[in-house]
Amino acid sequence: MCGHSSGTIGFPLRLLAREVYDKVCRIKGEDACALITGEERIEPPNARYFLCTAEAMPRNGGNRAFVALDEAQIGADRERGHIFTDRLLNARGREETMLLGSSTLEPMVRKLVPEAQIEERPRFSTLTHAGSAKLSRLPPRSAIVAFSIEQVYQVAELLRRFRGGAAVVMGALSPQTRNRQVELFQSGEVDYIVATDAIGMGLNLDVHHVAFAALSKFDGLRQRRLVPAEMAQIAGRAGRHQTDGSFGTLSGSRRGAPLELSEDEIHAIENHQFAPVTHLFWREPNPRFDTLDVLIGDLESRPMEEGLALAPEAIDLAVLKRLAEQPDIAADVKTAGNVRRFWEACQLPDFRQQGADAHARFVARLWSDLRHDYIGADYVAARISELDNPSGDIDTLQGRLSAIRSWAYICQRPDWVLARDEMAARARSAEAKLSDALHQKLTERFVNRRTSVLMKGMGKDAGLLRVELKDDGQVTVEDQPIGHLDGFRFVVDADASSEERKLMLAAAEKHMASLLAQKAQKLVADELGELRIENGCILRGDQPVAQLEKGKSPSRPRLLMAKELGQLDPAHRTRLEDALQLWLEEQLAPLAPLRALEDAATDPEAGTEVRALLLTLADRNGTTRREDAGLAHVPKEKRPFLRRLGVTIGSLDVFVPALLKPAPRQLLKRLGIDNRPVRDAMEAVHDGENQLAAGYRRAGKQAIRIDMAEKLFRAAHESRAKAPQSKDARGFRVDSALATSMGLLPESFRSLMRDAGFRPGQPVELAEGALGPPQPVAWTWRAPRKDFAPRKTDRGPRKPRKDFKGKDFKGKDFKGKGGRNANPSEPVPARREPKGDGGQAFAGLADLLKKG
Incomplete structure (x- = not known):
């Protein structure tokens, strides 16, 4: 549409x-756009684009x-079908006309509008039947x-109890309420939405699955099973664009x-295969208004064109016929103008859904004012004021909303109400408030927000929940109270149901450490003030509060309260000691990687070799030289286990990078x-000192972090791996830019x-007269050492070695059976050949080279 004038x-x-009106306004501007519905009318003087019902x-x-x-x-709908059929047959654009709808309408379009071009837009995603499932599943x-x-x-009530709640969408809701409920679902505050078949049209939702709680409905005449096309209209809400x-x-x-x-x-x-629409409902769109009988006769006349069927009696025609039978009304409606005006009053939608008789009484009261020209503004204002009351239960509010929508429709009519704009604004304001x-x-x-929050907290993002401890001891999760701390014991909210208690206890358990730490901090601050750890003591200012003695591991020191605090009464002293212990646990948080090493070192499943390495690392506070680590004993299949613990096996050192940060070192x-x-900032490089700082190794006159x-x-090593491996290759290039950026000389x-x-290698000087940068220095590499392991043998004491002629190296006869080659399957240890025999020495060297 926006591509046309x-x-x-x-x-x-x-x-x-309204949704499309907002989109077009962003493209064309509000002055060019109009919104016209039965209850709302926004029509600027120069509007060119009209969005209507x-x-x-x-x-x-x-x-x-x-x-x-x-x-x-919808032309096949019993109640509104004749409206859509009339627009399909008569509404045309000067340049382009588009009829949007289900493919089931194609046969009728070809029959009624043979010049139309049919274009299909297939669904990008697929719908799959998932069977039957319980509400809890x-x-x-x-x-x-x-x-x-x-x-x-x-x-919805069951979902509230077991899943934290659901949004609710029904046709009886006002558009504003329906939008707010949809937003509740779209924002993720609730994960479920319960709806009538109103969900099947006009709502774009982030729904992954649609479950039918019923397969039949009352269509105004009888209870019947849904047809497949209706089921598909609803089921099609699942999946969006390319999401199945x-x-x-x-x-x-x-x-x-x-x-x-x-x-x-x-x-x-x-497979999106449905029975085609075989007829559309039709009603005379231009009836004559000579008399009421002529009007009713025209509205009940049958269509002459094939494919069209007379529309069933709609609510407006039923009201017209009932009121036409009343003598006092029939006597007043004589002229064509009055007949037309009376018919417009009868077309007032039945927002209350009370049926033809009740709606006819409302229209009769309305007509008693309209036949005398206008409805008084005071009367309309009084009716709106009566309904503008946001108190009451759900059913009461729904009734008021339906009534206010009727008055909003009445106030939109150009010739029904005096002070129309003011009354329409009042009706819209009351509707918004209701x-x-x-x-x-x-x-x-x-919606039980507390249960909803807790249900989400049981998932993978539970650590991201905002858990707070209030000053009065109340514990909240995302501002929803779940209990309180009684001393250092969590007590569940007394108002919680049995299902909620389980969720609350689970949520509290996940965050109990931080909650108790907050409580302890507050208690310690109130009782002792600011504390710090220094020289193995907990100090308040310069006064010791407690000593930290060696515990079962270095990262778990034992707390020994100062003698001065022994004068406190036992209950208060125990409470303060518990708080101080929790305070200490939080202070020791930077040593979590070291604790992980200590715990893994006591795990029998790690294996003796890995446990020995972990004990060495823990004893040396996360760093050790490679030659002291005993890596030759560690099986290769255990190295992923070490990596999961954060252990890095380097070229010269085995270390835990997390323990090289300032907080754990200090x-x-x-x-x-x-x-x-300890270096305060643990910078990458610093000038050398007499005593090497923790976490560093010597680099000439400087020190570099491991x-x-x-x-x-x-x-x-990466540069060495990328270098050519041919015999003519003369080393590889090592880029020193990274070292320079660290500050290394x-x-x-x-x-x-x-x-x-x-x-x-040696730098290559430029030829005389040559210009440009010098040629990069070529580097070579040779392993500085190997991770040697003692040779395992069960052959007993070493026997004298023999030469190839059956004699030992001292010239004595060998009493064996044929010398070295007598038993080729016997393993022979590597040996140093005698210097006197060059051939044997060369053979020994070749043997060593083969072994790398």
Whole structure:
């Protein structure tokens, strides 16, 4: 539409018209756009693009360049079908007309509009039947569809108890309330939405699964089973664009037989194959207004064109016929003008859904004022004021909303109400207030925010929940109270149900450490003030509060209260000691990687070799030289286990990078566990000192942090791996830019690299007269050492070695059976050949080379 100079679109719902109106306003500006529905009218003087409901849409399209009718298959609907059929037959744009709808309408379009071009837009995602499931087994982001208000409320109440709640969408809700409920679901505050078949049209939701709580509904005449096209309209809410969806039924119903979709219905929904529409409902769109009898006769006249069927008696025609039978009304409605005006009054929608008789009485009261020209503004204002009351339960608010929608419709008529604009604004304001109140009531009844928050907390993101401890000891999760701390014991909220108690206890257990730490901090701050750890003591200022003695492991010191605190009464002293212990646990948090090493070292499943390495690492506070680590004993299949613990096996060192940060190094120093100097910032490189700081290794006259040194070694090894491996290759290039960026001097860099087995070649000078940068220095590498392990043998004491001629090296005869080659299968240890025999020495050297 926006590609044309003007246009009109007719929608089946006021909600859809408003949604598209907002989009077009962002593209064309508000001055160019109009919104016209039965209850709302925004029409700037220079409007060129009109977004309307089908009933408010001009019959001929308004003589605009573009005209579209959405959901044109509603022409087969018993109540509103004749409106859509009339627009399908008569609404045309000067340049382009689009009829949007289901493919089931195609035969009727070809018959009634033979010049139309048919274009298909296939669904990108697939719908899959998922079978039947209990309410408690439905996956998140599910929609449950029912066909009565009682069943909607029942399902929503069950979801509130077991899943934290659900949003509710029904046709009886106002568009504002429906939007707010949809937003509740879309925002993720609840994972379920319970709806009537109103969900099947005009709502774009992030639904992954649709579950039918019923497969039949009352259509105004009888209770009948849904046809496959209706099922597909609802099931199609699952999945969006290229995201696949699923559908099924709800099991566990206490009434009637279990719900089951037939194989034909499943096949039709999954493959989008439905019976075509065979007729559209029609009613005379231009009746004569000579008399009431002539008007009724025209409205009941049958269509002459094939494919069209007379529309069943709608609510407006039923009201017209009932009121025409009343003598006092029939006597007043004589002229053509009065007949037309009376018919317009009868077309007032039955928002209250009270039936033809009750609605006829309301229209009769309305006509008593309209026949005398206008409805008084005071009367309308009084009626709106009566309804503008946001108190009451859900049913009361729904009744008021339906009534206020009727007055909103009345106030939109151009010739019905005096001070029309003011009264329309009052009606919209009252509708908005009632909609907000109804949304609040629905949320309070069907959404348990506390349970919803706790249910989400049981998932993988539980650590991201905002858990707070209030000053009064109350514990909240995302501002929802779940209990309180009684001393250092968590007590569940007394108002919680049995299901909620389990969730609350689980949530509290996950966050209990932080909650107790907060409580302890507050208690310690109130009782003792600011504390710090220094030289293995907990100090308040310069006064010791407690000593930290060696515990079962270095990272778990034992707390020994100062003698001065022994004068406290036992109960208060115990309470303070518990608080101090919790305070200490939080202070020791930076040593978590060291604790992980200690715990793994006591795990028998780690194996003796790995446990020995972990004990060495823990004893040396997370760093050890490679030659002291005993890596030759550690099986290769155990190395992933070490990596999961955060252990890095480097070229020269085995270390835990997490323990090279300032916080753990300084804490180890203050605890008295590591007395080596500690750099405050643990910078990558610093000038050398007499005593090497913890976590560093020498690099010439400087010192470099162990993990930074390993970074340089790995970069050099990567360069070596990429270098050509041919015989003519003369080493590889090592880029010193990374070392320079760390602050390492060239001499220090070369010294550090030599420790790892790297040797720089001689610089190549440029030829005389040549210009440009010098040729890069070629480096070579040779392993500085190996991780030797003692040779395992069970052959007993070593015997004298023999030469190839059956004699030992002392010239004595060998009493064996043929010398060295007598038993080729016997393993022979590597040996140093005698210097006197060059051939044997060369053979021994070749043997060594083969072994690397």
